[in-house]
Amino acid sequence: MRTGLQYNIHVTKNEIRNAGIDILGAEYEEYPFAGSAAVVRISHSRLEQAVLDGALDDLSLCGAEVLVIETIGLKDAREAEDLLKLLIRCAPGFKDRGLAVCIENGYAEEAGKIYRGALGDGTALAAFLGSLNEKAGEEMFGAAFNVGCARLLRLQITEHMKALGKKIRVLYLSDNDGRYDLRQMPYTFTTVHSTNCAQWEEILEYVSSLPEEIFVIGDIRGTFASSPAELKGSFLDLFAAVLEEWNSSTKDRQITLPIEDVK
């Protein structure tokens, strides 16, 4: 498991590194400021133009290993079909440059109401990936699972992760109150004895059963956007401790857990 943080402009690279955290992910728009990151995320709505602009060459030159396609705002089957066609068109380019591509679960929003949209749940995303890989003729597309997006939809998170199983190559750690996409620190919405929050313990246990190569990335820009500059270091230190806990805990569990039949 490789762990780190999604770069965001609310903290500096030095602050992140001083906390002992790797910059593992970046948004496509912020990628030049991140320096380098193994996992780069781009919105589905920007993908076509970015490819035309030569983004794939830029990313591979900068050492990106995985391109994540964010699907927030993808409303229905028709839009999903359009995305599928675009990805198939781009597939040779991804392959030539050695970029693994993962599709992220998202949500859609209309008039302030959040709903699943085309790829909001694990089952829909798994089916989409099945069609995509079939058309590509090989297993070249994987899944990026965003805990925060699933929480926002109030899904039973591990059930949706299980629907994707080993297809999950990237896990974004993010938390919220089930109302707003806050991109906050894991555990900060956890209430003891309540199921109305992300069940981090279950998530951690399931992640332990996934292949070791998974990227686990803190997608917590909301923490840094909403806290004063003086406290960013303290929140980074706390997140560093969370990552350390995940690293040591998954190692322990990988040793002690029975081998699970992961889809």
Added chain:
Amino acid sequence: MGEDIKIGVQTKGLIEKREDIAGVFRMIRDAGFGFVDFSLDSYYTNPAVSPKGSGEFFMQDTQELLDYFEEHRTALKEAGLLCSQVHAPYPVYVERRKKQNDFMENEVIPKCFAIAESLGAPYMVIHPSKVRYNKNGSIEKEKELNLKYFETLIPIIKETGVKVCFENLYETGEEGIIEGPCADPREALYYIETLNERAGEECFGFCLDSGHLNLIKRGFADFASILGEHIKVLHIHDNDGVADNHQIPFTFRGIGQTGNGVDWDNYLQSLHAVSFDGVYSFETFTVLGGFPGSLRPAALKCIYEVGRYFASYTSMGTGLLK
């Protein structure tokens, strides 16, 4: 910023099992805290609010209780921590539960004063009773009942030197969160001024609970301007504006300040305006249950740093840490 900053955290969730008390207080000290809010409410969950509630613990006589907490008192001292405040069990009064109310009034609360005194706490938070939403209840009846009860505490307050603080409360109504006793700062001021006048000295003050205020959507400025120097104690915590989450400040808003978390700038400006110089005490027990046990020291350290920022902000009017 200097050595005089005073930052505390509640003990709820840390000491009830009585396992390694000295280690717990060292962990609090090592995170940076100098003070604790001793959660005596953890030792008696009232049957009125919890089916598992039992008053058994407080059936011990006062000396037995003092003996029980001797270990805590010693551990606090060894860790170099001071007890800035105590939280009493609640509610003191529940309609049509005379036996239970008598037990609370005659046994639990007096024993809490003795424990608070032994721990060296200058303040004890006691929730004013909720009567306004009872059948045939009203705010006037609530005030009458609370004034009558709290006036009876004046002798023990003077005897022990432990002053009582009222806290702004909420109530869960059919359509969500509604205001409870002292949610209106003018009402809190009425209690404090009336009772202090009857006592002939300052025996009562106020505990400003940031999370409760966020739940009822009131601003801090009113509380600060109306209650001013009566604010003696703080319960600092954050929530989503819907549930009483008791979490780390700044964790309920996101990009562009979306979300319904506490408006901390408004909170800190209000404390600065009244030159608050008490203990920045965090009521964040949920954090210790929400984060895995191995992350408790890191979570406590983060909370402490938030406290340093708060103390800096309210003393200087800016958040610049030195």
